Amino acid sequence: MGNIVSLRKVAKRYTRGKEVVEVLHSLDLDIAEGDFVALMGPSGSGKTTLLNLIGGLDRPTEGEVIVAGEHIDRLSGAALARWRARHVGFVFQFYNLMPMLSAQGNVELPLLLTRLSAAQRRANALTALTIVGLADRARHKPSELSGGQQQRVAIARALVADPTLLVCDEPTGDLDRRTADEILGLLQVLNREHGKTVIMVTHDPKAAEYARRQLHMDKGALVDGQVS
Amino acid sequence: MKYFPLLWATLWRKKTRTIFTLLSIVIAFLLFGMLQGVNAAFQQGVTNANVNRLIVTSRISLTEPLPIAQKPLIEAVPGVAGVAYASWFGAYYQEQKNFVFATPVDIDDYLKVVPELKIAPEQIEALKRTRTGLIVGLDLMQKYGWKVGDRIPLHSTIWVKKDDGNSDWAFDIVGTYNFTTDPSQNNGALFNYSYFDEARTFGAGTIGWWIVSVRDPNQSAQIAAAIDKLFENSPDETKSQSEKEFAQSFLKQFGDINFIVQAILGAVFFTLLFLTGNTMMQAVRERIPELAVLKTLGFSDAKVTVLVLAESLLLCLIAAALGLLVASLLFPMLKDYIGAVKLPTSVLVRGAGIAVLLALATGGLPAWRAKRLVIVDALAGR
Ligand SMILES: Nc1ncnc2c1ncn2[C@@H]1O[C@H](COP(=O)(O)OP(=O)(O)O)[C@@H](O)[C@H]1O
């Protein structure tokens, strides 16, 4: 299988006042289609920054980011937004659900950007909720769900538009061991049975064991395992 | 419209706050509807005023009487087509709040200068035959359920009858009139000047004001000047105005209604701007992480901007619609006081326009902020 993600000499710098901070240093990375990658490393090593570049939430200061066949570093803001809607599903540590919408409403959100009819949106959202095992909670608001359940809703939302890859930033960081294992098991199923490429940031070695491949970052560079 | 459920849910995310904001906008638009309605009704009187009629009053004040002897002199002014006269009667029916605009006139003279007034010929005859006859406007007739043949008392706050020292004047209703060009005038009444003039304790031989019709409306300014010139340096100097100017200066007696209305509404909406603007700003500030998520999911900057604006538009339009609805339901209750029956459509249209402006003004800054929001910073809480 080909590479779904290719980073070439990617650097990311932030300017804080007069000071320029380089967060990523000329980084190269390839991720194969269908892979499940755990990105590990100490806090502040640049994991989130790297993940945001891969997910098209941010642009590199230098270098090329090619994801799902597109040079996303060259896309305009609106084109990048369209590209994200089409190719990437995001899962965050704190779920980031809309508190005023039901689970169903949250999962339907990405589908508002498609041409699907209301009935199709409803059906697809219900399918996604079924995959994460929450079909019976479709009408519940996030505040009526446990942390693990909220994260499942977030995963259903990430899945519903059938993206090319799932990008997860510390998806179990706020969950207890058992719930974390359930969520990680779910990501594994999505990877193995549904063929989704999963890229997950974690600093939990146990969580990383669910992945097919582990990458380690330190001070803005990959320290080993870059080449699989 | 598929975004409507999202918008709706977002709007009601903080129920109490939304309700309070909504209520304050509703009240502002209720106030807008009522005040502009009243204002429009007053200005309507000015608009409906006839252009080829002059109103001639005493130079001293509107209520100062003029001698009836001026009539042939005014009639002789070139360009004058007809001269009628009337007087304040200051009447109410049964209770002081039931003000009745009853006016003593010489009916032949009056109909000649006010031809819009429609009265059946036999009722005109009946008025002339009946000393105490009264011709009542259609609406006034309806209001008290009067019928032709009824004998009713009107209490005058100005005039006392000399035969019994009483201020209750008895009238026999002999007919109805319809003021076709200005239905708001259908809540008045007309009676014989002769009855009025002979029965009152003082003021005999005087009139309240002249109503002068002119042949050519373009000449009315010159004719007005000519009439005033006629009585210059006499004890009864006059002030001649077109009916329109008269209506305007009559309104000015109560203060500049238009200015007062605009000033009040200006203050109300200025306050509202800050109130609603603050609510919207607060709502957006609280929602920064959610807006970032929308952008993450692929909602473009433009779409997020439109969503925030649409939310403020939704709020303002719902509130304005409610406020104007209540205003249009309440407005007809003012009919007895201002003569207008229906809240003018122009007021509703202007209200809707103002609601849109309010929405853009209060939603503009939050929308701009939502547009500029950088996903990665918002997600990281920066
Ligand atoms: N917008 C920014 N401005 C300034 N510094 C930033 C910005 N984003 C990230 N950083 C810095 O980059 C470094 C890496 O951040 P991050 O990628 O979030 O690390 P990790 O996810 O591995 O903990 C941190 O030191 C952080 O402070």
Ligand SMILES: [Mg+2]
């Ligand atoms: Mg991080």
